Amino acid sequence: MMLPSLLILAAISLAPFFYMIWMSFHNMSLLGGAGITSSWNGGANWSRMFTDPAVGQGWLAMLIYFVATVGLELVLGVGVALLVFELVWGRNLALSFILMPMFIAPVIVGLLGRYLVNSSYGLYAWALRQTGVYGGAIFSHPVPAFVSVVLMDVWEWTPLIALITLAGLVSISPQLLEAATVDGARYRQRLRHVILPSLTGVLVIALLVRSMDALRYFSTIWLSTDGGPGNATKIIPLRLYEVAFRFFHLGYAATIGLVMLAVSILLANAFLRVLRAPKAQS
């Protein structure tokens, strides 16, 4: 009975995928304006991609960006969730404020960031200058620019980690925590031996969700730094966008996109393996 729906869904999902694979073996371009030009080039796009220093640089920037954002979001998100969990009064109100950044479109976050750190009128730039923390133009230098885009992402998506973690915290058996308290365990010991192990599955899911997003991240960086300065913030999704929609090299872009898909699948599988491991042991 479900077969027709499944067939349609498969067609919608799989047809573009197979077409992308086909594209990756062709020189396809929109240049000229007379239509899409296409010619078989064997594996030239693939060999090009694995030797392209710009793609390599994009993946390196992506790796650093991924580790920094997801790592910070995990630590901060768990910290915020633990704090909110301890609230006796006003937990819902606190949660409402904490979750607000998550509901802002990434495009707006990018624009906000761009204006707030603008060296001539940005509020954050002014505050950093006045406090002596940083007096330079933030987006003018590679490291401060990179830190800024990481922080924008962390600001926006830490609430998601906090929310998922909080859901895990409320599902921990209160009796377990009480028993640990009765046995004399201090908070740090309860956290390390009871709470965090109970949250493992939830945290893996949070990391999985966030990782899939982080690998495709585009809007905030595109609107704030355009991948600069000096390509410092040009992570691989920006490179893909450029190749496809600025240079109009669709075949090469398909190749880069397929590799991004493969990396996403490998990463997702790694997380799922971690998620399944405790069950296997038990």
Next chain:
Amino acid sequence: MEKSSALSRRGFLGLAAGGMAGAVAGLGGCGSSTGTSGRSTAGRNKWRQLAGAKITFISENTSPTSAIAVNLSPFQDLTGIDVSIEQLELSSMAQRVALDFGSHGGEYHVIYADPNQVLAPLNHGFVELHKFIDDPSLPSVPRGIGDFVPVQLHAAGYFQKRLLALPYDCPTIIWCYRKDLFDKYRTRMRRDLGYDPTPSVTKTWEQYFQIARWFDDHQNDVPYGDGHMAKQYDSLMCDFSTVLWAYGGDYFHHGQHIGAWGAVDPGPCTLGRPEAIRAAAFYQRLVAKANPGSTSWDWNDLAEAFGNGQCAMCPEFHEDAAGWETGPLKGKVGFSPLPRGPVRSANIYGGTGLGVSRYASEEQQRAAWLFILWATSPQAQVLDLESSVGGGTPTRTSVYRQPNVVRNMHPPSKMPNLLAYHAVSEAWKPQNVGLRPKIPSWNQVDTVIYTELSQMLTSGKSPEAAMTDAAREIDQATKGQASAI
């Protein structure tokens, strides 16, 4: 060119809405073969022949298009044609057009044809305009195509001898400076520098640098002497190009000819030559001492920074003049062509034309042509000037000769963009204008240029390495390969 004004357009839109009706009567008689205004029935019929047609105009989000978009009724009254307008950021607009042309969809009929990012890469998607110009059943071009400023008609309109667009806007980078500060410190500067510092086309880039440093060291009215649009973006390429050409360098052999007429294969890149490397070395030195925000500013950011008193002078698009005249710098800004290098002064032209999509139906193409005639007409361009915050300046020579326009070329002016006219008219002369290569692979070439320059400015890459790497990457790009940048 990404030139959306950061200022309120309320006054402009109101004036445009009220005044556009005047354009209706004038254009109604422009259907005669002589192209002169009149009220002939035959002329009006030519404008009404496509009544009921529906067309879509896709444009960058610029002030001239915003003014047209707020009130299309004058055009609709004149022609009976229904126009919907989509305004987007330039690169998004270019994508949409590329995809529409690639699919032969014909969704867009009037195209904002940026000569480098749209017209050249997608040139086969445009209709050759002589198809309409030579058609006696259609209104003729008001005052003829010879009325357009010649360099603009070539740069914005042609690709390889085919006329594909009519000039619509003409932002040009010139030297913008705080006249009040130069007046205040002129005597001291003359004594310290040994020459009159007043900006002019006879000044050199080295003198520009000295003047900027003088401001850095001898006054507190502004924090820095100069600022630049040196963000890793098209703006950086524009800013650097003015220096490159001034030093005798270029992107290709016969680069200015390629900029005027376009080429499919521009030949080998010439950025590795000594004059280009010298230009890059000077540019690195120039930006290193400028306002530190320069490497994060595009042209809009720079205009805002200059308007906020962050620097005493800057190379900037002249159409920002109107915006500065409504803020705290009213009456305080002067304009000059850019300084010269060892070879010449080079003022980059960033204008755009309007073209017709060949994937539109025959009826839609003709309707699109009528829209282009109207939008680029002298009447429409004067109305654009008359706004209190007008963002565009005319592309037609006849408009600059009208008494009302001439009167407003000096302060106090009701047409603030004209305050830069004397500087830009000098800048548009063939010996002073700078034209970017009009080639199909320009988007990729542009990315190579500004990426290498950004690395030179922010990551310590040497000018020689930046230029030679850029030349190598550009040669790959022009051969149709995705470059490694």
